[in-house]
Structure formats: structure tokens, C-alpha cells
Amino acid sequence: MNHDKLITNIGQLILPKRSSQALKGETMKHLTVKEDAAIAISDGKVSWIGSSQEAQQIHAEGRIDARGLLVSPGLVDPHTHLVHGGSREKEMTLKQQGVPYLEILKQGGGILSTVEATRQASEDELYQKASFHVERMISHGTTTIEAKSGYGLNTDTELKQLRVTQLLKETYPINLVSTFLGPHAVPQSFKGNEDAFLDSMTLLLDTIKEQDLAEYTDIFCETGVFTLEQSRRFMEASLEKGFGVKIHADEIDPLGGTELAAELGAASADHLVAASDEGIKQLSESDTVAVLLPGTTFYLGKETYARARNLIDSGASVALATDFNPGSCVTENLQLIMSFAALKLKMTPEEIWNAVTVNAAHAIGKDDVAGSLEIGDPADIVVWEATNYHYIPYHYGVNHTRIVMKSGQILWERKEGNALHLSQSN
Numbered sequence: 001m002n003h004d005k006l007i008t009n010i011g012q013l014i015l016p017k018r019s020s021q022a023l024k025g026e027t028m029k030h031l032t033v034k035e036d037a038a039i040a041i042s043d044g045k046v047s048w049i050g051s052s053q054e055a056q057q058i059h060a061e062g063r064i065d066a067r068g069l070l071v072s073p074g075l076v077d078p079h080t081h082l083v084h085g086g087s088r089e090k091e092m093t094l095k096q097q098g099v100p101y102l103e104i105l106k107q108g109g110g111i112l113s114t115v116e117a118t119r120q121a122s123e124d125e126l127y128q129k130a131s132f133h134v135e136r137m138i139s140h141g142t143t144t145i146e147a148k149s150g151y152g153l154n155t156d157t158e159l160k161q162l163r164v165t166q167l168l169k170e171t172y173p174i175n176l177v178s179t180f181l182g183p184h185a186v187p188q189s190f191k192g193n194e195d196a197f198l199d200s201m202t203l204l205l206d207t208i209k210e211q212d213l214a215e216y217t218d219i220f221c222e223t224g225v226f227t228l229e230q231s232r233r234f235m236e237a238s239l240e241k242g243f244g245v246k247i248h249a250d251e252i253d254p255l256g257g258t259e260l261a262a263e264l265g266a267a268s269a270d271h272l273v274a275a276s277d278e279g280i281k282q283l284s285e286s287d288t289v290a291v292l293l294p295g296t297t298f299y300l301g302k303e304t305y306a307r308a309r310n311l312i313d314s315g316a317s318v319a320l321a322t323d324f325n326p327g328s329c330v331t332e333n334l335q336l337i338m339s340f341a342a343l344k345l346k347m348t349p350e351e352i353w354n355a356v357t358v359n360a361a362h363a364i365g366k367d368d369v370a371g372s373l374e375i376g377d378p379a380d381i382v383v384w385e386a387t388n389y390h391y392i393p394y395h396y397g398v399n400h401t402r403i404v405m406k407s408g409q410i411l412w413e414r415k416e417g418n419a420l421h422l423s424q425s426n
């Protein structure tokens with residue numbers, strides 16, 4: 001057989017195992033790593049895996065010499081607020097003065113200030129801005145992304161955000177999963193009338209379904225935002241309409257969103273910084289993936305992080321995400337989150353790689369096409385400027401990618417010697 005491309009001389013090839021369920025507890029500790037490996041690609045799919053020695057007998061149109069470097073599946077980012085208008089750098093000062101995140105929101109800032117900017121922005125402006133962020137994510141090794149709405153809080157702007165995600169899906173050769181997060185905050189005009197606002201967002205579900213604008217719905221279950229009861233109502237309505245459900249749960253106060261996610265069979269429960277022991281227990285007995293966002297805890301300046309060790313040791317499935325958004329975590333770089341997971345969540349390198357590949361793919365229903373590299377899988381492949389998988393979480397805050405491929409197509413490549421334009425003069 002003649003293959004299209006062959007990557008040889010791979011120092012370590014990360015091969016997370018595909019299974020019908022996300023990896024739970026103990027099983028997260030196992031990561032298959034093939035040393036001195038090679039991988040071939042045909043028609044955008046993985047067509048052969050073997051040793052560099054065996055690769056000498058393999059015929060391919062093109063060859064890439066990985067020169068002993070690390071190769072992994074494309075990363076999966078299962079929680080982002082990708083499409084939004086504006087930025088919130090002016091909130092930095094408030095944060096430094098110790099004004100809490102929920103207090104900024106209560107004063108009409110925070111999420112609500114991004115709502116204003118998103119309402120003002122045209123569809124094209126939102127598309128251009130989101131494209132910039134998508135390209136930065138790709139350059140950092142992410143080839144599958146979940147994107148939430150939630151900065152419209154009215155029919156027009158929520159649909160506008162979802163259409164932009166749709167357009168990104170059509171124009172970028174990556175996997176994009178769309179989530180409707182209408183109940184992300186209560187707009188000023190509905191203060192004291194939260195149920196009516198929630199009803200208006202629930203009414204939108206039919207339109208979103210008809211226009212196929214989202215696969216999942218999400219809600220921010222938090223003090224001063226939506227109660228547990230309201231969250232249950234919205235999630236049940238979403239399930240009834242055929243959406244998968246997600247929840248921003250127990251981020252700041254332990255309202256019981258974690259337990260609710262487990263009870264309703266949510267695809268994921270996200271944040272979980274304040275999740276109770278009972279919540280962790282129920283989650284570990286369910287198929288709901290815990291999506292942890294340590295970059296947010298860091299960015300909000302908090303000391304207490306989600307209890308990843310308890311979650312994994314109790315048998316839960318854990319995934320990691322950037323939570324990329326203009327307020328509580330302003331980074332597109334999932335590699336940085338891997339470092340936070342090591343330093344702050346005390347996750348092992350094996351758990352971390354499973355959390356940004358197979359488990360992240362399960363959290364957004366993309367486990368059939370993303371997160372692993374088995375024969376027949378889309379060739380979403382990253383060649384890293386590192387020789388082993390421990391190195392990426394260890395060396396933090398920079399971009400380690402050398403080549404990023406989606407379905408065998410190179411989307412990003414760092415060419416040797418062309419990164420800097422150093423002056424040659426004396």
C-alpha cells in the first residue's frame with residue numbers, strides 16, 4: 001500500500017485508548033506511549049502505525065522526519081467561550097482591589113459588559129475576532145474545540161453568536177462543537193424577573209434545534225445567577241428537545257450542580273471548585289465527565305482549586321479545558337492549562353494527557369473522531385518541540401508545537417530559524 005504521508009523517527013508517540021466511555025479513576029493513570037515509532041496517513045486518516053525500523057519498508061508520497069520528538073493526537077478543548085465582542089482588561093484593577101467576580105457581575109460588569117460588546121458587534125466582526133482566537137488555538141495544538149454562546153442573553157444576539165460558530169465550523173478544517181449557553185447571566189432588564197428570562201431562553205430551544213445551531217446546552221448555576229431548581233428546569237427542557245446538557249457547576253458556591261449533572265446524565269459538569277463530597281461521589285458513579293478549568297481559578301486569583309485528586313481517586317472521569325473567555329480566563333493555550341493541572345491539581349502527566357485528549361473528546365461527544373490515534377482515525381496530529389510527554393506540562397507558558405495537522409493537512413508549522421528576525425548588523 002502506498003501512503004500519502006509518513007512521520008518517522010518519533011521519539012514518543014502518545015496513543016490514548018479509544019473506548020466507549022471516558023477513562024475513569026485508575027484507568028486515567030495509563031497512557032500508551034510507543035517509543036521510536038512511525039505513523040502513516042492516507043486520505044486524511046491514520047493508515048499505519050509501527051516502529052521507525054519497520055517504516056523503512058513503508059512507501060509514502062511524503063515523509064516527515066520527527067527527529068526524535070514527541071507526537072500526540074491533536075488536543076481537545078471542551079469548554080470555551082470562543083465567540084464574543086470586546087475585552088475586559090479594565091477589570092484587572094477591580095480584581096487587584098479585591099472586588100469579587102460575582103460582585104463585578106452584580107454591578108453590571110463582568111459577563112454583562114461582554115454582553116453589551118457582543119450585542120454591538122456585527123456578525124462579521126464577531127467572526128473576524130473569533131477566527132483570530134481559533135487560529136491561535138490551532139497554533140497551540142488544539143484541533144477540536146467546544147464553543148459556547150451566552151453573551152447575547154436575547155434572541156437576536158444568542159442566535160448571532162451561534163451562527164458565527166456555525167460559520168467557523170464551515171470555514172475552518174477543525175472539529176467545532178456548539179453549545180447554547182443562553183442562561184449565562186440575568187440581563188439588567190430582567191433583574192427580579194429571572195424566571196421570565198429563563199423561560200425566554202427555554203423558548204429559543206426549538207429554533208436552535210430546527211436550525212441545527214447547537215449540539216449542547218449549558219447553564220451557569222451559581223449564587224446570584226441561576227438556582228439549582230432553575231438549572232434543573234432548563235436542563236430537563238433541553239434533554240426533552242434532544243440536546244446534550246452541560247452545567248457550570250459549583251464554581252464559587254456549592255449549590256449542588258455537580259449532583260444535578262450526575263442525576264440528569266449530563267455530558268459534563270464544569271468548574272467544580274466547590275463541589276461537595278457527595279457531589280464527587282455521585283459524579284464518580286455516573287458517566288458525566290468532570291471538566292476542570294484550573295486556568296480560571298488561577299486568573300480569578302483564588303487559592304483553592306478543584307479537587308482533581310479526590311475526583312480521580314473516587315473513580316470520576318476528568319477532562320481539562322481552557323475556559324477561554326474575556327473575563328475569567330484569557331488564554332487560548334491548553335498547554336498552559338496542562339501545567340496548572342500538574343502544579344495546582346496535582347495530576348500526573350499520564351492523567352493530564354488523557355484529560356486533554358480522550359476524556360475531553362467524550363465531554364463533547366467527539367470521542368469517535370478526536371482524542372486518539374488508531375488506524376482509521378482522522379490524522380489530527382501534533383509534533384511537539386519536546387522529546388517526552390512529561391516535558392509539556394513542565395515547561396510552562398510557551399508554545400511547544402512544531403507541526404499541527406488536522407486530517408493529515410498541516411495547519412501550522414514552526415520553521416527552523418524563521419521565528420525571529422535578528423539583526424545581522426554589528
Ligand SMILES: N=CN[C@@H](CCC(=O)O)C(=O)O
Pocket residue numbers: 081110111114220248251296323325326327328329
Ligand atoms: N462562570 C461563568 N462563565 C465563564 C466566565 C465568563 C466571563 O466572565 O465572561 C466561566 O466559565 O468562567
Ligand SMILES: [Zn+2]
Pocket residue numbers: 079080081248323
Ligand atoms: Zn465557562
